[in-house]
Ligand SMILES: O=C(O)COP(=O)(O)O
């Protein structure tokens with residue numbers, strides 16, 4: 763699939779499911795919360811489908827077993843606090859960069875194109891995760907789920923990142939794994955490329971109609987390089 767990337771000056775990346783397979787550490791923390799509450803653990807693959815709308819939604823889904831479930835604030839609030847504590851203890855123990863990520867990001871940096879992360883994950887977890895996995899230094903800024911008034915798919919977090927980079931939406935590319943990222947990019951007026959291996963609630967990402975798909979981020983530098991051609 764082709765996309766016109768002729769004017770790209772900045773690339774914004776989603777984190778969970780795009781740069782990092784973070785589900786193993788998320789699953790450990792979620793299951794510790796459930797164990798404290800006397801609930802059965804959830805399969806890692808089930809938890810994987812619940813990631814992408816921020817930590818609060820993840821916990822609401824884990825407590826109810828339903829994607830749109832809401833156990834009520836009186837149950838969600840304390841469970842979320844406990845989740846933050848557990849996840850903060852082991853944010854990068856089992857989480858790994860997906861194949862091609864390190865190569866792709868280094869290649870984009872070589873082209874002199876600005877890079878940033880825009881995630882619905884709280885920034886205090888995103889920062890050490892990126893640092894431990896060795897890619898924080900490539901990112902001009904990291905926008906977390908609480909850094910803008912509203913999370914993706916709202917355009918606010920993407921706009922905040924672009925403001926910090928001094929780049930217009932028409933000159934920026936979003937790279938993500940989910941319909942949330944495609945929606946956020948569309949709402950901001952940005953092009954969006956997706957990877958097929960991420961979390962997207964268990965759905966095929968093609969159904970969200972990104973401008974292009976890549977098997978891995980290693981393909982991106984060549985796509986941007988040909989932009990001048
Ligand atoms: O839901 C999360 O906490 C992380 O989501 P992300 O895919 O925006 O990084």
Ligand SMILES: [Mg+2]
Nearest residue numbers: 776778779939
């Ligand atoms: Mg994601």
